[in-house]
Amino acid sequence: MTGSRGRRILLGAAAPVGALAFSMLITAALLLVTGHNPVEAFSAMISALQRIRIVLGTIDQSAVYYLSAVAVAIGFKMNLFNIGVDGQYRLAAMLSAAVAGAAWMGSLPGFLRIAITLLVAMAVGAAWAGVAALLKVTRGVSEVISTIMLNAIATFIIAYLLTPQRLAVLEGNNISTPKITEGGQLPVIEFEGSTTPLYTLVLLAALVGVLYALMLSRTVFGFNIKATGMSETAAVASGISVKRMIVSAMLLSGAVAGLIGMPELLNGSAASYSLNFPTGIGFTGIAVALLGRNHPVGMVFSALLWAALDSSANALQGVGVPRELVTIMQGIIVLSVVVAYEFVRRYRLTLEARDVARALAARSKEAAQATVSDR
Amino acid sequence: MQRPRWDLPPGPPAFFAGCRRAVWPDSFRECMIVPFHFPQIPGSPGMEEGQMTADPPTPDPPTADGPPAVELMGITKRFPGVVANSNITFSVRRGTVHALVGENGAGKSTLMKTLYGMHQPDEGSISVNGSAVTFHSPADAIAVGIGMVHQHFMLADNLTVWENIVLGSEPVAGGRLDARGARARIDELAGTYGLTVDSGALVETLGVGARQRVEILKVLYRGARILILDEPTAVLVPQEVDELFGNLRELKAEGLTIIFISHKLDEVRTIADEITVIRRGTTVGTADPKAVTNRQLAEMMVGSALPVPELRESTVTDTVVLRLAGVRVGGGAGSRDVLSDIDLQIHAGEVLGIAGVEGNGQAELVDAIMGIRPIAGGSVELAGSDVGHLSTADRRESGVGFIPEDRHRQGLILEGTLWENRILGHQTRRPSARGWLVDRAAARADTRRIVDTFDVRTPGIEVTAASLSGGNQQKLIVGREMSEDPVLLIASHPTRGVDVGAQAAIWEHLRNARAAGLAVLLISADLEELIGMSDRLTVILRGRLTGTYDPHSITPEQLGAAMTGAGEEPSGDEPQGSAKSGEVA
Numbered sequence: 001m002t003g004s005r006g007r008r009i010l011l012g013a014a015a016p017v018g019a020l021a022f023s024m025l026i027t028a029a030l031l032l033v034t035g036h037n038p039v040e041a042f043s044a045m046i047s048a049l050q051r052i053r054i055v056l057g058t059i060d061q062s063a064v065y066y067l068s069a070v071a072v073a074i075g076f077k078m079n080l081f082n083i084g085v086d087g088q089y090r091l092a093a094m095l096s097a098a099v100a101g102a103a104w105m106g107s108l109p110g111f112l113r114i115a116i117t118l119l120v121a122m123a124v125g126a127a128w129a130g131v132a133a134l135l136k137v138t139r140g141v142s143e144v145i146s147t148i149m150l151n152a153i154a155t156f157i158i159a160y161l162l163t164p165q166r167l168a169v170l171e172g173n174n175i176s177t178p179k180i181t182e183g184g185q186l187p188v189i190e191f192e193g194s195t196t197p198l199y200t201l202v203l204l205a206a207l208v209g210v211l212y213a214l215m216l217s218r219t220v221f222g223f224n225i226k227a228t229g230m231s232e233t234a235a236v237a238s239g240i241s242v243k244r245m246i247v248s249a250m251l252l253s254g255a256v257a258g259l260i261g262m263p264e265l266l267n268g269s270a271a272s273y274s275l276n277f278p279t280g281i282g283f284t285g286i287a288v289a290l291l292g293r294n295h296p297v298g299m300v301f302s303a304l305l306w307a308a309l310d311s312s313a314n315a316l317q318g319v320g321v322p323r324e325l326v327t328i329m330q331g332i333i334v335l336s337v338v339v340a341y342e343f344v345r346r347y348r349l350t351l352e353a354r355d356v357a358r359a360l361a362a363r364s365k366e367a368a369q370a371t372v373s374d375r
Numbered sequence: 376m377q378r379p380r381w382d383l384p385p386g387p388p389a390f391f392a393g394c395r396r397a398v399w400p401d402s403f404r405e406c407m408i409v410p411f412h413f414p415q416i417p418g419s420p421g422m423e424e425g426q427m428t429a430d431p432p433t434p435d436p437p438t439a440d441g442p443p444a445v446e447l448m449g450i451t452k453r454f455p456g457v458v459a460n461s462n463i464t465f466s467v468r469r470g471t472v473h474a475l476v477g478e479n480g481a482g483k484s485t486l487m488k489t490l491y492g493m494h495q496p497d498e499g500s501i502s503v504n505g506s507a508v509t510f511h512s513p514a515d516a517i518a519v520g521i522g523m524v525h526q527h528f529m530l531a532d533n534l535t536v537w538e539n540i541v542l543g544s545e546p547v548a549g550g551r552l553d554a555r556g557a558r559a560r561i562d563e564l565a566g567t568y569g570l571t572v573d574s575g576a577l578v579e580t581l582g583v584g585a586r587q588r589v590e591i592l593k594v595l596y597r598g599a600r601i602l603i604l605d606e607p608t609a610v611l612v613p614q615e616v617d618e619l620f621g622n623l624r625e626l627k628a629e630g631l632t633i634i635f636i637s638h639k640l641d642e643v644r645t646i647a648d649e650i651t652v653i654r655r656g657t658t659v660g661t662a663d664p665k666a667v668t669n670r671q672l673a674e675m676m677v678g679s680a681l682p683v684p685e686l687r688e689s690t691v692t693d694t695v696v697l698r699l700a701g702v703r704v705g706g707g708a709g710s711r712d713v714l715s716d717i718d719l720q721i722h723a724g725e726v727l728g729i730a731g732v733e734g735n736g737q738a739e740l741v742d743a744i745m746g747i748r749p750i751a752g753g754s755v756e757l758a759g760s761d762v763g764h765l766s767t768a769d770r771r772e773s774g775v776g777f778i779p780e781d782r783h784r785q786g787l788i789l790e791g792t793l794w795e796n797r798i799l800g801h802q803t804r805r806p807s808a809r810g811w812l813v814d815r816a817a818a819r820a821d822t823r824r825i826v827d828t829f830d831v832r833t834p835g836i837e838v839t840a841a842s843l844s845g846g847n848q849q850k851l852i853v854g855r856e857m858s859e860d861p862v863l864l865i866a867s868h869p870t871r872g873v874d875v876g877a878q879a880a881i882w883e884h885l886r887n888a889r890a891a892g893l894a895v896l897l898i899s900a901d902l903e904e905l906i907g908m909s910d911r912l913t914v915i916l917r918g919r920l921t922g923t924y925d926p927h928s929i930t931p932e933q934l935g936a937a938m939t940g941a942g943e944e945p946s947g948d949e950p951q952g953s954a955k956s957g958e959v960a
Binding site for chain 1: 454745747766767768769770771777779781784785786787788789790791795798799800801802803808811812813815832833834838839841842843
C-alpha cells in the first residue's frame with residue numbers, strides 16, 4: 001500500500017513531538033506562575049546548545065543513554081521489565097574497572113586489555129540480570145520486583161568491594177578502583193575550543209544499535225522475542241519456549257547493560273570507578289526506551305533529546321531559573337508520550353481496519369463491474 | 376423488495392412430543408433423540424405467534440402490556456468507509472426475551488452500542504416504552520432503564536461482590552458509604568430475581584457463572600428494566616448456561632425485557648420469545664423460535680444456502696501416522712487427571728473426528744499431542760517414532776500442522792503483519808528462515824502464495840492480521856499450517872466463527888489434503904461438520920475416549936447422546952456432559 005509507510009512514520013513521530021510541545025507548554029505555564037520569563041529560559045537552553053562543548057557533551061551522554069535504552073528495550077520487546085539495568089551496569093562498571101586497573105593488565109597489548117574490560121563488563125551485567133531470569137523461570141518471581149531488589153543488593157556489594165582492603169585504593173579524599181594505566185583506555189577526539197572531547201565509544205553505541213536492529217528484523221531469535229512480546233499464547237502454540245526466551249533475553253539485556261559504563265570508564269578522564277561514577281542511568285534508559293518506543297532509530301532521537309535537555313540545564317541557572325525545570329520537562333514528556341502512544345496505536349489499528357475494508361469493498365465493486373462489462 | 380418467504384407448519388414439530396420439562400438440562404436429556412431442537416417453555420409469550428415473517432419486521436401490535444419496551448426505527452450508522460447499520464427496524468415487547476442473531480460483523484454490536492448511547496445513529500429513531508428518546512451517553516440510556524451486560528466482564532477482582540455492584544453509584548448515608556444498606560438492597564434484588572450470589576464474597580473467588588450474575592445485578596441495581604446481554608453464553612459451560620437461562624426466565628417473569636445477542640442458534644431458540652436476524656448491517660426478518668430450525672436461521676443469517684460438509688471416497692491407508700497409547704495428563708495438584716488412558720491411531724489419508732461437550736479434555740488432548748502440556752504417562756508416536764519427549768517446535772518440525780482453537784490467542788499475532796504471521800510456528804524451517812536468520816523475501820513470497828491459493832481477502836501482505844475478518848484470518852492459518860507438507864494436522868474447531876464462504880473453502884482444503892495423504896485430527900463442536908468431515912468418530916467424555924463410531928451410520932442425535940454419556944449412567948440426576956463444571960447454585 002503506497003503512502004502507508006509515510007503515514008506510519010508521520011504517526012510514529014506525531015506522539016513524541018506532541019509530547020515535547022505539550023511539556024514545553026506546561027513548563028512555560030509553570031515558569032509564568034513562578035514569575036520567570038519562559039521565552040528567556042527556553043532561549044537560554046537553545047543558545048547553550050549552540051556551544052561546541054555542550055554539543056559534544058550531549059553526543060557523549062546520548063551514547064550512554066542509548067546503550068541503557070537498548071538494554072531496557074530488549075526486555076520491553078517481550079514484555080519483560082528489566083528495571084535492574086541500573087544495578088547491572090554499576091556492578092559491571094565497578095568490577096570491569098577493577099580488572100582494567102589491575103596491575104597484571106599492564107603487560108598485555110592495548111586491544112586485548114580493552115576487549116577483556118568489555119567482556120568482563122558484559123559478563124557481569126549478564127550474570128546479574130541472569131539472577132532475575134532464573135528466579136522468574138524457576139520460581140515465578142516477577143522480574144520487576146527481583147531486579148529492583150537486585151539494584152539495592154548491587155549498591156551494597158559495590159560499597160563492600162570499594163574499600164582499600166579489597167578492590168579500591170585511597171587517593172586523597174577519593175576512593176576508587178586503581179586508575180587504568182596508559183594503553184588500557186581508548187583515545188578520544190579533541191575539538192578546538194572545547195574542553196569536552198568526543199568519546200570514541202559513541203561508535204560502540206552505534207554498533208550496538210545496528211546489531212539490535214538486525215537482531216529484531218533479521219534473526220529468528222529477534223522474531224521470537226517480538227512474537228513472545230505480542231502474544232505469549234501464540235508464541236507457545238508456535239513452539240517458542242517462553243522460559244528459554246526469558247533467560248536469553250534477560251542475559252542479553254544484562255550484557256548490553258554492562259556496556260553502559262564503558263564510555264565513562266574507557267573514554268573518561270577519571271579512568272576508574274569511584275563514588276563519583278554516574279548513577280541512575282539505568283532508570284534514564286527506561287524513559288529513553290519508552291520515548292523511542294524501543295525502536296533502534298527512535299531511541300537515537302530520544303537519547304539525543306534527553307542528553308540535550310540534561311546538558312542545557314545548567315544554562316538555566318544563568319537566567320535565574322532552577323535547573324530542576326529540565327527534570328520536570330522530562331517527566332512530563334514521558335507521562336504524556338505514554339498516553340499519546342496508546343492513542344496513536346489504537347488510531348492506527350482502526351485506520352488500517354478501515355483501509356482494508358475500503359480496499360476490499362473497492363475491489364469487489366471492480367470485480368462486479370468487470371463481470372457486468374464482460375457480458 | 377422481494378424476500379424469500381419461510382413457510383413452516385404451525386405449531387411445534389412432532390419430535391418435541393414428550394419434551395415437556397421446562398429446564399434445559401433435563402429436557403435436553405429427555406429429548407436426546409433430537410438434541411439440537413429444544414422445546415419452548417410452555418406459556419411463555421411469543422408462543423401464540425406462529426410464523427416467521429420475512430418482511431422487514433413490522434412492529435408488533437402493542438400487546439396488552441402497552442407500547443413495546445424498545446422500538447428502533449430505521450437506524451442507520453455509518454463509519455468512515457463503511458455502513459455498519461442500515462435502516463434497522465425492530466421492536467421488543469415488554470416482558471419478553473428478544474434475540475438478535477447474525478454472523479460476526481453483521482452489525483449486532485454496533486446496533487447495541489447505539490441503543491446503549493455509546494454513539495449516536497446517523498438516521499432513525501429510538502423509542503423506549505412508547506416515547507422517543509435521544510441518548511448522548513450511556514448515562515442517558517441508564518436513566519431510562521436500559522442496562523448492558525458486556526461480553527467481557529468488567530469487575531474488580533479484589534473487591535467484594537457488593538462493592539463491585541455499587542461501584543460508581545455508591546449509596547451514601549451521613550457522608551459515609553452505606554455498606555449495610557447497599558448489601559440489604561443487593562440481597563433483596565438477588566432474592567427477587569433468583570440471582571444467587573453471596574454479596575460479601577470476593578469476586579476473585581467466584582466462578583464465571585457467578586461473575587455474570589454479579590454483572591446482571593450491577594445493571595439491575597442501577598434500575599435497569601431493559602437488559603442487553605452481549606453474547607452472554609460465550610464464556611459459560613453448559614450447566615452455567617442453564618442457570619443463566621433460569622435467571623433470565625425469572626427476570627422475564629418479573630416483567631423485565633431482555634435483548635439477547637448471540638450467534639449460538641440452539642441457545643437462542645431455547646431462550647428467546649422472538650428472534651430478529653441481522654445480515655450485513657440490516658434486519659432481514661424475524662423468526663419464531665419454536666417454528667424455525669437452526670439451518671433455516673443460519674441460512675437467513677448468511678443469505679444463502681449453507682455448504683454441506685462431506686467427504687468423497689475413502690482415502691484411508693494402512694500407514695499409522697499418529698499413535699497415542701495410554702496417554703495420561705494430570706490435572707494439577709490434588710485434582711483428578713484431565714486425560715486418562717487415551718489410545719488412538721490416525722492413518723495417512725484419514726480424518727479422525729473427536730466429538731465431545733466442550734471442556735471434556737479436548738484442549739488437553741491437543742496440548743498433549745503438540746507438546747504444550749507434559750504427559751504424565753503413556754506414549755505419543757508420530758510416524759513410528761516416539762515424540763513424547765520432544766518440544767513443540769521439534770514436533771512441528773517433524774510435520775505436525777496445528778490449527779488452534781482460539782485463533783486470536785494462539786493462532787495469530789494480531790498486531791503483526793500477514794507475512795510475520797506466516798513465519799509463526801515455522802521459524803525454524805524454510806522458506807521462513809535460513810538457519811538462524813529470517814528469510815524475509817521468501818517468507819513474503821510464500822505469504823503471497825497462501826493469500827492466492829487459500830483466497831485470503833486482503834489488500835496486501837503488509838497489513839496487520841487484526842485488520843482481516845475472522846474467516847480470512849482462519850484461511851491464512853489453515854494455509855500456513857498446511858505449508859511445508861505436514862503429515863499430521865491438528866484441526867481444532869477449524870471453521871468456528873467464520874463465514875460460510877470461508878467454511879466451504881476450509882472444508883475443501885481439508886478434503887484435498889486428506890486425499891494427498893494427510894492424517895487429520897478434527898475437533899469440532901459442530902456435529903454436522905464432525906459427521907460430514909470424519910472417516911471415523913471418537914467420543915471424549917470426562918477425559919476418556921468412550922467409543923468409536925462410524926460417521927456413515929450415526930445420526931447427530933445418537934452422537935449427541937454419546938457425548939453427554941446418556942445411557943452410561945442412567946441413574947444420575949445431575950446433568951450429564953458438564954462433568955467439569957463444579958458450580959452448583
